[in-house]
Amino acid sequence: MENPLQRLTLAELRTRTSEKWRRYPPDVLPLWVAEMDVSLAEPVARALTEAVARGDTGYPMGAEYVEALAGFAARRWGWTIKADHARLVPDVMLGIVEVLKLVTDPGDAVVISPPVYPPFYDFVAAADRRVVEAPLTAAHRLDPEALERAFAAAVAGGRRAAYLLCNPHNPSGTVHHPDELATVTELADRYGVRVVVDEIHAPLVYPGTTFRPYLSLPGSERGFVLLSASKAWNLAGMKAAVAVAGAEAAADLARMPTVVADGASHFGVIAHSAALRYGEPWLDDLLAGLDHNRHLLGKLLTEHLPQVRYQPPEGTYLAWLDCRDLALPGDPAEVFLDRGRVALVSGPTFGTGGAGHARLNLATSPEIITEAVRRMAAAVS
Numbered sequence: 001m002e003n004p005l006q007r008l009t010l011a012e013l014r015t016r017t018s019e020k021w022r023r024y025p026p027d028v029l030p031l032w033v034a035e036m037d038v039s040l041a042e043p044v045a046r047a048l049t050e051a052v053a054r055g056d057t058g059y060p061m062g063a064e065y066v067e068a069l070a071g072f073a074a075r076r077w078g079w080t081i082k083a084d085h086a087r088l089v090p091d092v093m094l095g096i097v098e099v100l101k102l103v104t105d106p107g108d109a110v111v112i113s114p115p116v117y118p119p120f121y122d123f124v125a126a127a128d129r130r131v132v133e134a135p136l137t138a139a140h141r142l143d144p145e146a147l148e149r150a151f152a153a154a155v156a157g158g159r160r161a162a163y164l165l166c167n168p169h170n171p172s173g174t175v176h177h178p179d180e181l182a183t184v185t186e187l188a189d190r191y192g193v194r195v196v197v198d199e200i201h202a203p204l205v206y207p208g209t210t211f212r213p214y215l216s217l218p219g220s221e222r223g224f225v226l227l228s229a230s231k232a233w234n235l236a237g238m239k240a241a242v243a244v245a246g247a248e249a250a251a252d253l254a255r256m257p258t259v260v261a262d263g264a265s266h267f268g269v270i271a272h273s274a275a276l277r278y279g280e281p282w283l284d285d286l287l288a289g290l291d292h293n294r295h296l297l298g299k300l301l302t303e304h305l306p307q308v309r310y311q312p313p314e315g316t317y318l319a320w321l322d323c324r325d326l327a328l329p330g331d332p333a334e335v336f337l338d339r340g341r342v343a344l345v346s347g348p349t350f351g352t353g354g355a356g357h358a359r360l361n362l363a364t365s366p367e368i369i370t371e372a373v374r375r376m377a378a379a380v381s
Contacts, residue, residue, distance in 0.1 A: 001285050001288060002285055003285060003286075003288065003289035003292075004036075004038040004039065004041075004282065004285055004286050004289060005036070005037060005038060005286070005289040005290070005293070005363065005364060005365050005366075006289070006365050006366070007038065007039055008037060008038070008039060008365075010365075010367075010368065013037055014026060018035060018237065019033055019035070020032070020033045020035040023343070024337075024343050027341050028337065028341045028342065028343050029341065029342045029343065029368060029371065029372045029375065030343045031342060031343060031344055031360050031361045031364065031368075031369075031372055032343045032344055032345045032359075032361060033345070033361070034170075034231060034236070034317075034318065034361060034363075035234065035236060035361075035363075036234040036286075036317065036361075036363035036364075037363060037364040037365065037368070038234050038286065038363070040233075040234070041233055041275060041279045041282035041283075042282070043274045043275065043277070043278035043279050043282070044233060044235070044271050044274045044275050044279060046274070047270050047271060047273075047274035048267060048270060048271055048274075051267065051270050056266070056270075057266065057267070058266055059262065059266055060088065060240070060261070060262075060264050060265070060266040060268075060269040063083055064269060064270075064273045065088055065240060065242060065264075065269045065272055065273050065276075066081070066083055066086045066088065066242055067083070067273075068272070068273040068274075068276040068277045069081060069086070069227060069229075069242050069276055070083065070086075071276065071277065072203075072276040072277075072280075073213065073227075075280070076203065076280075077202075077211065077212070077213055077216065078216075079213045079215070079216040081244055082250075084250065085244055085245045085246070085247070085249075085250045085253065086242050086243065086244045086245070086253075087242070087243045087253055087256055087260070087261065088240065088241075088242060088260075088261040088264050088269070089226070089241050089242065089243050089256075089260055089261065089263070089264065090239050090240070090241070090260070090263030090264050090265075091228065091230070091239045091240065091241045091264075092198055092200045092226045092227075092228050092230070092241045093119055093123050093198075094123075094241075094260075094263060095226045095241050095242075095243045095260075096123065096164065096196055096198060096226055097123050097126070097127045098243070098256055098257075098260050099196050099224050099226070099243055099253075099256075100124070100127055100129060100162055100164075100196065101127065102252045102253070102255055102256060103160065103162055103194040103196075103252060104129055104160045104161060104162050104194070105159075105160055106127075106128040106129070107128065107129070107130065107159075108129055108130070108154075108159050108160050108161055108162075109129065109130050109131070109132045109153070109154035109155075109159065109161045109162075110124045110129045110130070110131060110132070110154075110161070110162050110163070110164050111131075111132045111133070111134050111147070111150045111151060111154050111161065111162070111163045111164065111193065112124070112131055112132075112133060112134070112163075112164050112165075112351070113133070113134050113135060113136050113142060113143075113146075113147075113165065113166070113169075114133055114135050114136070114350055114351030114352045114353055114354065115135075115136065115171060115172070115320075115347065115350035115351055115352065115353040115354040115357065116166055116169070116170065116171075116350055116351060117166055117170040117171070117198070117350070118349040118350055118351075120164055120166070121351060124164070129162075132150045132153055132154045132161075133150065133351065133352050134146040134147045134149070134150035134151075134163075135351075135352045135353050136169075136172070136174075136353065140169065140172035140174045140311070140320070141174065141176075141180065142176060142180045142183070142184065144183050144187065147163075147183075147184065147187050148187055148191075151163070151187055151188070151190075151191040151193050152191060154191070154193060155191050155192055155193065160192075160194075161191075161192070161193045161194070162193060162194045162195070162196055163184065163188060163193050163194070163195050163196065164196050164197075164198070165184065165195060165196070165197045165198070165214070166197075166198045167181075167197055167198070167199055167201075167202075167211075167214065168199075168201040168202065168204065168205060168211065168313075168314065168315030168316050169315075169316075170201065170316055170318055171316075171318050171320045171345070171350055171357075171359040172311075172313065172320045173311075173312075173313020173314055173315055173316045173318055173319070173320065174313075174314060174315075175205055175209050175210075175211055175314040175315045178212045178217060181212065181214055181217055181220075182217060182218075182219065185217065185218075185219040185220055185223070186219065188222075188223075189219065189222070194222060194223065194224070194249075195214070195220070195222070195223035195224070196223070196224045196225075196226070197214040197223065197224070197225045197226070198225075198226055199213065199214065199225050199226065199227050200226065200227065200228050200230060200231050200241075201231050201232075201315055201316040202227060202315075203229075203231075203232035203283060204231060204232050204287065204290070204315050204316050204317060205314065205315040206287065206290070206291050206294070206312075206313070206314060206315065207291065208314075209314040209315065211315065213225060215244060215245075215246050220246050221246040221247045221248040221249065222246055222248045222249050223245075223246045223249060224243060224244065224245050224246070224249055224252075224253065225243075225244050226241055226242070226243050226244075227241065227242050227244065228240065228241035228242070228272065229271075229272035229275040229276050229279075230272070231316075231317075232275070232283055232286075233271075233272075233275040233279055233282075233283070234363075235268065235271050235272060235275065238265050238267045238268035238271045238272070239263070239264060239265045239268045240264040240265055240268030240269045240271075240272050241264070243256070290317050290362060290363065292366065293317075293362045293363075293364075293366060293369055294312040294313060294319065294362055295312060296366055296369060296370070297310065297312075297319055297360070297362060297369055297373070298310055298312055300369065300370060300373040301321075301373060304373050304374065304376075304377035305326075305373065305376060305377050305380070307323075307325040307326050308321050308322065308323050308325070308326065309321075309322035309324075309325065310322070313362075317361060317362045317363040318359055318360070318361060318362065319359065319360040319361075319362050320357060320359055321344075321357060321358050321359070321360055322356065322357055323347075323356055323357060323358060324355075324356035324357075326380055328380065331346050331347070331348065331358075332344075332347065332356065332357070332358045333345060333346040333347065333358040334346070335379055335380065336358065336375075336376050336379050338379075339378075339379035339380070340375035340376050340378060340379030341375060342372045342375050342376055342379075344358040344359060344360050345358065345359040346358065347359070360372075
């Protein structure tokens with residue numbers, strides 16, 4: 001087994017031109033945006049190299065991605081995806097917007113559960129929908145009472161509404177239990193709210209935790225999920241994703257304009273399909289490395305920053321750090337950047353519950369994580 005997170009040196013990583021490595025000056029350790037410090041999985045690199053060699057750089061066509069995803073879902077989760085219930089979309093967030101257009105109208109409410117991925121706020125607003133919050137509990141679990149209040153408010157006056165859920169949850173790393181998802185389904189059915197689930201981190205779940213695709217659960221037939229190989233194989237630069245509808249939502253998905261699929265990258269389809277078909281051994285090696293990192297971070301924080309509260313994530317490669325006990329003069333992410341030269345994501349950008357927190361990206365080498373915690377501790381000493 002080779003840990004993909006230990007193949008590249010810091011000097012090699014700094015030659016990259018992506019946002020992660022170009023946003024901040026070279027003296028900053030960038031542990032912020034969701035890019036991983038890995039080389040491409042060999043099957044993905046081979047598929048792209050062969051495409052370049054044959055000049056295969058046109059527009060995407062066909063069901064290759066959906067078929068590859070269906071195979072992966074069957075092997076990994078025992079879930080059957082029907083090809084006629086799935087559509088190619090440019091990426092997960094743009095796919096979410098297109099689905100929201102199918103089941104809500106301008107001015108309608110979209111319920112979200114903060115603290116949550118900041119683009120949920122931005123894309124909902126850009127789609128001329130309004131956000132209604134149903135915050136997570138202090139333990140980062142779904143709160144049925146908050147959901148019921150939010151659903152009732154969202155449909156007041158006979159408006160249509162949707163619930164945009166993140167599973168596994170970003171930034172907490174929570175993997176929602178099947179009984180929690182069943183509660184979501186029951187409440188959504190009671191209030192007439194359509195459920196749309198971002199499952200982009202679904203392949204990134206650790207031992208001891210079981211991921212259940214939302215649409216594999218009884219009662220989810222009116223819901224939608226959005227999936228992609230982007231996060232698990234570090235393919236954000238090659239856009240492509242799949243929207244999947246439950247049995248009773250398939251007719252809604254069929255109304256999605258065919259031009260939406262044109263926004264997906266042909267290289268994205270090639271890369272994501274190769275990852276899903278042939279990249280599981282690489283994924284398993286990655287998960288072993290990430291599992292080590294999530295526990296290493298806990299050990300380092302206990303030793304050097306015991307005031308920071310941290311629960312190792314059940315899924316994703318993101319760590320949600322509760323820095324409130326540090327009693328810092330401002331946003332912890334700003335303090336760690338200004339004084340420690342470590343870039344994290346600011347907690348308040350994740351909405352209610354984010355103040356006093358910061359998100360750290362674990363998808364790097366143990367050496368970089370160790371140095372980052374050393375710097376963060378020095379920043380607040």
